[in-house]
Amino acid sequence: MSHQVSPPPTPNQLPTLVNKEREMSWQIASNLFVSFKYAWAGISYSFQTQRNFRIHISVGALAIALSVFLHLQAIEIAIIGITSGLVLALELLNTAIESLVDLTVKQTYHDLAKIAKDCAAGAVLVSALVAVLVAGILLLPPLVILITSNFYG
Numbered sequence: 114m115s116h117q118v119s120p121p122p123t124p125n126q127l128p129t130l131v132n133k134e135r136e137m138s139w140q141i142a143s144n145l146f147v148s149f150k151y152a153w154a155g156i157s158y159s160f161q162t163q164r165n166f167r168i169h170i171s172v173g174a175l176a177i178a179l180s181v182f183l184h185l186q187a188i189e190i191a192i193i194g195i196t197s198g199l200v201l202a203l204e205l206l207n208t209a210i211e212s213l214v215d216l217t218v219k220q221t222y223h224d225l226a227k228i229a230k231d232c233a234a235g236a237v238l239v240s241a242l243v244a245v246l247v248a249g250i251l252l253l254p255p256l257v258i259l260i261t262s263n264f265y266g
């Protein structure tokens with residue numbers, strides 16, 4: 114998804130903008146609650162704009178719910194939680210990289226922009242495949258036992 118970007122500041126505006134942002138970043142850093150608020154804004158932005166992020170949240174929640182339902186060991190539930198969380202964290206980084214690339218090259222094609230976006234998307238894909246593999250290894254055996262025991266009485 115391409116992101117809307119505001120026009121770049123002119124050279125005359127730059128010193129004012131930099132000073133203003135430094136001032137703001139100082140205020141932000143002084144308050145932990147405000148930091149959380151901005152982190153939440155990033156998560157909320159990804160949730161609203163990235164379909165894959167919403168899919169990963171749903172699949173991750175389903176996997177954790179299933180692992181609790183199937184009475185997996187705490188360590189197994191933790192492993193599923195870690196792999197699912199990693200996918201979400203990488204999806205957030207993917208969104209950040211996409212935004213930075215769009216900010217840098219605007220609407221123009223660039224080979225390096227393509228590499229950056231493709232690699233970021235690749236990182237998400239690798240983590241998602243690992244998460245599915247791990248969930249499959251941990252969830253399938255008890256799920257098969259539950260289904261067959263119900264089927265054969």
Ligand SMILES: Nc1ncnc2c1ncn2[C@@H]1O[C@H](COP(=O)(O)OP(=O)(O)OP(=O)(O)O)[C@@H](O)[C@H]1O
Nearest residue numbers: 114115207211218221222223224226227230231234
């Ligand atoms: N400025 C650009 N220059 C070159 N290739 C680009 C550029 N912008 C996007 N692409 C190519 O188009 C693909 C999709 O880019 P886009 O910004 O639409 O990501 P996306 O489809 O939203 O990704 P995701 O599904 O992970 O959110 C990139 O992976 C890249 O190959």
